[in-house]
Amino acid sequence: MFSKLLIANRGEIAVRVIRACRELGISSVAVYSELDRDAVHVRLADEAFALGGRTAAESYLNTEAILDVISRSGADAVHPGYGFYSENAEFARAIASRGVAFVGPPPEAIEVMGDKISARLAAQRSGVASVPGTTEVITSTDEVAAFGATHGYPIAIKAAYGGGGRGMKVVGGPDEIEAALESAQREAAAFFGRGECYMERYLTWPRHIEVQIIADHHGNVVWLGERDCSAQRRHQKLVEESPAPLLDDTVRKAMGDAAVAVARGCDYTNAGTVEFLYQDGEFFYLEMNTRLQVEHPVTEMVTGVDLVREQIRVAAGEPLSFTQSEVTSVGHAIEARINAEDPAGGRFLPSPGSLTSLRVPDGFGVRWDGGYEAGDTISQYYDNLIGKLIVWGSDRPTAIARMQRALGELSIGGVATTVAAHTVIMASEDFRAGTHSTRWVEEQLDLSGVSGKADVEPPVGSGGTSDSDDMPRVRRDVVVEVDGKRFSVSAWVPEAASSATAATASARPRRASSAASAGTGTGQVTVPMQGTIVEILVEVGQEVTSGDGVVVLEAMKMENSINADRSGTITEIKVAPGDTVGAGDVVIVIS
Ligand code: MV4
Numbered sequence: 001m002f003s004k005l006l007i008a009n010r011g012e013i014a015v016r017v018i019r020a021c022r023e024l025g026i027s028s029v030a031v032y033s034e035l036d037r038d039a040v041h042v043r044l045a046d047e048a049f050a051l052g053g054r055t056a057a058e059s060y061l062n063t064e065a066i067l068d069v070i071s072r073s074g075a076d077a078v079h080p081g082y083g084f085y086s087e088n089a090e091f092a093r094a095i096a097s098r099g100v101a102f103v104g105p106p107p108e109a110i111e112v113m114g115d116k117i118s119a120r121l122a123a124q125r126s127g128v129a130s131v132p133g134t135t136e137v138i139t140s141t142d143e144v145a146a147f148g149a150t151h152g153y154p155i156a157i158k159a160a161y162g163g164g165g166r167g168m169k170v171v172g173g174p175d176e177i178e179a180a181l182e183s184a185q186r187e188a189a190a191f192f193g194r195g196e197c198y199m200e201r202y203l204t205w206p207r208h209i210e211v212q213i214i215a216d217h218h219g220n221v222v223w224l225g226e227r228d229c230s231a232q233r234r235h236q237k238l239v240e241e242s243p244a245p246l247l248d249d250t251v252r253k254a255m256g257d258a259a260v261a262v263a264r265g266c267d268y269t270n271a272g273t274v275e276f277l278y279q280d281g282e283f284f285y286l287e288m289n290t291r292l293q294v295e296h297p298v299t300e301m302v303t304g305v306d307l308v309r310e311q312i313r314v315a316a317g318e319p320l321s322f323t324q325s326e327v328t329s330v331g332h333a334i335e336a337r338i339n340a341e342d343p344a345g346g347r348f349l350p351s352p353g354s355l356t357s358l359r360v361p362d363g364f365g366v367r368w369d370g371g372y373e374a375g376d377t378i379s380q381y382y383d384n385l386i387g388k389l390i391v392w393g394s395d396r397p398t399a400i401a402r403m404q405r406a407l408g409e410l411s412i413g414g415v416a417t418t419v420a421a422h423t424v425i426m427a428s429e430d431f432r433a434g435t436h437s438t439r440w441v442e443e444q445l446d447l448s449g450v451s452g453k454a455d456v457e458p459p460v461g462s463g464g465t466s467d468s469d470d471m472p473r474v475r476r477d478v479v480v481e482v483d484g485k486r487f488s489v490s491a492w493v494p495e496a497a498s499s500a501t502a503a504t505a506s507a508r509p510r511r512a513s514s515a516a517s518a519g520t521g522t523g524q525v526t527v528p529m530q531g532t533i534v535e536i537l538v539e540v541g542q543e544v545t546s547g548d549g550v551v552v553l554e555a556m557k558m559e560n561s562i563n564a565d566r567s568g569t570i571t572e573i574k575v576a577p578g579d580t581v582g583a584g585d586v587v588i589v590i591s
Contacts, residue, residue: 001316002026002077002101006070007041009081010060011371012387013294014041017079020308029073031066033059035379037492040371049073055381055530060084063091070100077315079103079308083383086291087114103315105290109266113288117160117198123285126265128258131156131277131284133200144177147199154202157181159188159195163287165235166191170202190578191532203284205437206277208232209244210289211259212299214271214307216314221263222324223256224303227295228434231425233348233441234559238418239425240295241334242302245396245434248281255283262288271296271311294337294388297369301333301392332399333392336407340384341558342416342452346442349416350529350556352380357413357456361406365392365399378415380529380583384556386417396434400426413456420450521546521565523590528562531555533579538588542570550588551575566590 005021006029007014014030018041021028030045034054042048049069053059060066061084070078078095080086080103089107096102104110113119117137120130132151137160138144148155148171157180159167167187169180181197189195207230215221228244229237243252259274262285273293275286296307305322314320341348354377360368370387378384391406393399404426407419424447430436436444473492480489535552538544549561550570572589575581 001318002312004029004073004075005077005079005103005312006031006073006075007045007079007081008060008066008085009079009083010036010039010041011383012369012385013081013292013371015044015371016369017081017308018044020306020312023306024309024312026077026312029069029075031060031069033381035377035381039376040373047073054379056084063094067094067098070095071098075100077101077103077312079312080291082291082294087289089114101315103270103311104292105268105270105272109268109272110290112266113290115160116158116162116287117196119287120198120285122266123262126258126261128262128285131200131203131286134198136198137196138181138199141177141181144171144181144199145174148174148177151201154204156200156202157184157197158200159184159192160198161192161194161196162188167197187577190576203277203279205439206279207244207436208275208438209247209255209278209283210273210275210293211255212271212273212296212307213259213263213268214310214314214320215263215269216320217269217317218319220320220323221260221268222320222322222327223259224299224305224307224327225329226252226255227298229295230436230438231431231441232438233346236348236558237295237337238421238441239334239336239431240298241332241396241399242298243329243332244278247278251278251281251283258283258285270314271307294385295335297367297388297390298333298335301367301390302329302331303327304330331392331394332396333390334399334403335388335390336403336422337418338386338389338410338412338422339418340378340386340415341418343418343421343447344416344451346445346447348418348421348558349560350380350384350558351416351452352378352384352529352556353415354378355386355412355414356454357411358386359409359411360387361389361409363406363409365402366406367391374413380556382556386412386415389422397432400432411455413454415454416452417454418452419455420452421447424450521590523566523568524586525550525562525565525588525590526584526586527551527553527555527581528583529553529555530582531560531580533575533577533581533587534559535577536573536575538570538573540570540573544568544570544590550590553581553587562587564588564590 004027007017018028028045030042030048031051032042051059051065085091089110092102092107120135123130155171157169169184171180184197185195211226212224226244227240227242229240231239271292273289276283340351342351358374367390391402393402425431476491478489531553534554538550544564546567548564551562553560553562568590571591575587
């Protein structure tokens with residue numbers, strides 16, 4: 001077994017892994033950005049090392065800094081969590097070459113599954129049916145037309161190196177082929193650096209059902225039930241549950257066998273998830289996620305298996321601690337993702353800021369996997385997941401009632417959250433009947449009357465959701481003696497309070513551009529937070545009215561419409577799709 005494990009991640013998943021390490025008697029090493037100096041994962045780990053930087057790219061995705069800390073810490077294993085380096089084959093190889101274990105699958109399996117065409121071929125070789133489609137790169141519109149003539153419409157055009165729905169275009173009929181193919185290829189090139197696309201029959205009302213698998217280095221591959229993740233918006237899951245409602249046991253078993261076959265087919269080890277689309281009693285392989293997923297707790301709650309513990313054990317070469325026939329699923333588990341987002345009107349607008357208060361529910365059958373405490377800040381630079389509320393009940397109605405009870409106990413001050421959306425989802429007839437699909441939240445759920453406002457408003461004059469992550473701090477080096485040994489310690493202390501307050505107040509108006517609907521702006525349209533430009537909605541010379549969307553910005557995993565701050569003519573477009581921008585950058589000029 002390992003003696004020291006480094007967690008190359010932050011937030012709730014870093015906390016989750018640290019807890020597993022403690023239970024296994026493994027020493028844990030945290031890493032942190034400048035903004036996470038006092039984060040929960042840092043406080044909880046046995047040791048912590050600074051990476052420097054603030055944005056993800058400067059910190060948790062700074063390969064040089066991470067590799068340096070891995071060697072300095074003496075860690076013999078690295079857990080990547082999800083996101084960041086979790087599906088990066090090059091990183092897995094770099095670690096292995098240093099003699100450090102990667103708590104995840106072999107790099108070859110990550111690569112096969114990272115390319116969606118090769119992933120479809122892998123499933124095919126394993127005898128598992130994918131959605132009817134092609135396994136070759138589309139080279140002309142004629143190929144799409146021929147596919148449509150044979151299989152009918154709609155058709156989905158997807159990026160071969162894509163993921164998360166980005167770049168997927170739906171073709172409703174022959175006259176839409178040209179535009180759809182062109183924009184799919186353009187977006188794929190902008191976002192994934194490769195324009196290759198392939199196509200599939202587009203399923204119109206599918207459920208997203210995924211199977212958890214785990215494999216060891218002794219040839220054992222088992223599946224641990226499935227999760228229904230259909231309640232999502234813009235490819236961000238909101239609610240996940242296990243077992244999937246209204247799923248026939250024969251179909252469930254067939255899906256489990258198919259998932260195991262896909263995993264075996266690519267010599268998979270460690271934890272992974274095989275995604276399927278399920279419609280009209282049929283299931284189709286979609287893709288495989290070669291990492292531990294956010295929603296893994298629902299599987300843990302019904303099977304009793306500690307997935308992170310098993311991940312670490314199999315990475316150390318130990319056999320799985322159970323066999324397939326020993327896996328059982330008892331009762332029902334539901335997870336609600338609690339994000340710092342305002343779901344008002346179905347918009348789910350990011351709402352970074354300081355948590356002025358946080359009271360989490362407890363009691364029978366309730367689990368909170370969190371990464372923050374009251375006083376911490378949800379930064380615009382990272383995922384805005386505050387925590388995951390997971391409940392277990394003896395059956396689905398009991399679990400839903402328990403989730404409703406727990407949501408009622410959860411109280412978060414300082415930021416808007418998705419709690420109100422979860423309350424509506426749990427009460428909705430479609431969700432309770434289990435008839436919702438992947439399009440349900442966006443197209444049918446009524447969130448018009450919902451407000452994501454913080455439960456507890458900060459006292460007037462406190463600065464409210466002020467960006468305390470921007471508070472200027474200065475380094476003070478002090479020498480201390482611990483058990484007679486001399487240490488030099490760097491303390492990061494706030495600058496004199498008065499100057500800090502003044503700096504924060506003038507530094508950065510929040511949501512300047514998106515909130516500017518009064519039409520009195522300067523015409524210098526800025527983005528309110530760091531992110532990636534997804535789409536330009538206007539052209540130079542075009543007339544716009546104040547409040548019109550001009551640019552789509554992806555930030556904190558959400559697409560945000562950046563709007564004109566005054567009426568006038570577009571005179572300059574300073575960005576292109578794929579560009580990274582920082583808070584306050586001017587993207588469009590109107591005069
Ligand atoms: C599909 C589909 C319907 N038909 N493929 C979106 C993300 C990417 N992982 C695959 N996605 C989809 N592929 C065919 N042939 C519908 C989706 C889809 C979806 C899938 C899983 C979870 C949520 C989704 C939301 C919208 C669309």
